[in-house]
Amino acid sequence: MTLTFALIAVLLIAAVAGFLGRSRARAVRDGARLNSLPIYHGAYGFLWALVPALLFLAIWSPLQGRLIEDAVLSTPQGQALPAFDMARDAITSEAYEIATGQREAGFNPESTALAPVYQQFINRYGGIGGGFAILLALAGAAWGLTRVRANFRARAGVERWLMGLLIAASMIAILTTLGIVLSLLFETLRFFSMVPASEFLFGTQWSPQMALRADQAGSSGAFGSIPLFWGTIFIGAIIAMIVAIPLGLMSAIFLTQYAPAKVRSVMKPLLEILAGVPTVVYGYFAALTVAPAVRDFGLSLGIPASSESALAAGLVMGIMIIPFVSSMADDSIAAVPQAMRDGSLAMGATRSETIRKVVLPAALPGVVGGVLLAVSRAIGETMIVVMAAGLAANLTANPFDSVTTVTVQIVQLLTGDQEFDSPKTLAAFALGLALFVITLILNLIALTVVRRYREAYE
Structure with a gap:
């Protein structure tokens, strides 16, 4: 049977x-x-x-x-x-x-x-x-x-x-989360028993390759995570947000305040299609279209530019998360009572002044919460960075240079058959735990901002 x-x-x-x-x-x-x-x-x-x-x-x-x-x-x-x-x-x-x-x-x-x-x-x-x-x-x-x-x-x-x-069902979700955290924590403690925590948290050199014998070159790897976290912040929280926040916020303002109902019914679903595109498609777009264009643009300015750059990955990642920013801003702006808009217009304010001085301040908690959630989504992205930003752990502020992120290094460390008894492999769990904590903090900040400054309208 x-x-x-x-x-x-x-x-x-x-x-x-x-x-x-x-x-x-x-x-x-x-x-x-x-x-x-x-x-x-x-x-x-x-x-x-x-x-x-x-x-x-x-x-x-x-x-x-x-x-x-x-x-x-x-x-x-x-x-x-x-x-x-x-x-x-x-x-x-x-x-x-x-x-x-x-x-x-x-x-x-x-x-x-x-x-x-x-x-x-x-x-x-x-x-x-x-x-x-x-x-x-x-x-x-x-x-x-x-x-x-x-x-x-x-x-x-x-x-x-x-x-x-x-x-x-709820306990399964809670226990699954707890199991993930405990597994990461256990392996991270094993990693810190081999590599000092100070080197991992404050080191500026990342080279996890370990030699098989002590007489080989590079017999002791370098596990400084600062270049990885800087690359994650540089691509996901700086370049991507410079693209996503203005475009997402202006899209939400246009769709809620200026666009006719027929235009909104067509444009809003088209905009939200971006959220359903697989990230590997964005990665191909970044590697085959955006990265060469960014490299040629940098060379035309006389700036040495890599074929894999932080700017290319950040631009495409910003386009990917526009729907996250736009959707949250759209909901927050739509929740502002029409009476507040009518009162501002009745006092002689123009439509743009009403938006800047009445609507946006009232919707600011939701907008900020959406931005922080979008940042959490961006720093966990992998495929775009793998295909467009490269694997080099560089500590640089030049957007035309190649950088890497935490998620990319986790993929590299755990690719293939690995023995989970070396610092090289266990470093992936330490990176995963650190990224989990950072993402959790961003989500908590977003929820705190929304709850503390949320306005309740009748």
């Missing part, structure tokens, strides 16, 4: 339980007045049959894979496999794919011989897990059907189930 078959059986049992619960409640209603509608009695039986069984399958599914692997390796065929982990993993992976029908034969003869053993334990543990899930569904269905009575508050029971599911 496979877990897929068990899942289908559980769904059928739950559907039958819901139908029978509703039917029995209708039969009871003919002789007495029900506390809850028949549909709630059916939903109560459906949830009791479905949720516990699905929860068990969700727990058993990853556990089953580990049990099968341990059982296979404990057999004589498994113990005869090579001791080298990579070779053994390749053989067991091929054997599992053969056993599950994903391929007909493997490259290693051992995998073909091991496939029947895998098939045996897959059937055994699949039968155990699937059978228990079906029994659990039947027990839940029976319990739900026994509760069908005239005075039973089935609606309250269904609401308790739904409340529990909502709490579980």
Whole structure:
């Protein structure tokens, strides 16, 4: 029995339980007045049959894979496999794919011989897990059907189930965030046990390449993160914002204050399409169109310009985040009461003066919050920087030079097969934790600004 078959059986049992619960409640209603509608009695039986069984399958599914692997390796065929982990993993992976029908034969003869053993334990543990899930569904269905009575508050029971599911969903999100933070923190502490925190936080040289022997050149890497964070700020928080803030804010002002309704209904969706363009497309645009143009522009001014520059990446990144700034500014400006505009115009102010002295000050908290959220989005961008700004960790204020960012270096450090016991690889976790803290601080500042200076209008 496979877990897929068990899942289908559980769904059928739950559907039958819901139908029978509703039917029995209708039969009871003919002789007495029900506390809850028949549909709630059916939903109560459906949830009791479905949720516990699905929860068990969700727990058993990853556990089953580990049990099968341990059982296979404990057999004589498994113990005869090579001791080298990579070779053994390749053989067991091929054997599992053969056993599950994903391929007909493997490259290693051992995998073909091991496939029947895998098939045996897959059937055994699949039968155990699937059978228990079906029994659990039947027990839940029976319990739900026994509760069908005239005075039973089935609606309250269904609401308790739904409340529990909502709490579980929120706890999954919270625990996932906590797990990410703890994993980053644990690996970061390992990194700081090898590299001083002062060097990482205040160093100005970034060269994480570690030699295999002490007599090789560059046997000790440099892990100063200042060039990386400066490149992140330079591209995402300076150049990109110089592009995004004026264009986004002026777009929002035009669409809310000047554009006719028909023009706004067309231009606003077109503007928001920019938010749905994949970042790799922006990266191609930056590398093939903007970067050569920026280089030629710099050379025409007599400034040495790299083919991969901070200016090219920042310009395209600014275009990418225009919808974030424009959307938040649009909502904030639209929330300003029309009476304030009419009062300003009635006192003799022009439309532009009303916008500058009445509308924008009233909408400023939302605009600032949108800008900070856009900065958080920009400093986490990777593809545009990889394709347009380069990989060189330069501490420079020249926008025509090549720079890199934190996210790009994380990708470089974790690309390929890596052993997580060297400072080079663990540096990626330290960079990730620092970037997480910076982004969190920016988001908290944005929320604080919006809440503190938000105006409530009737």
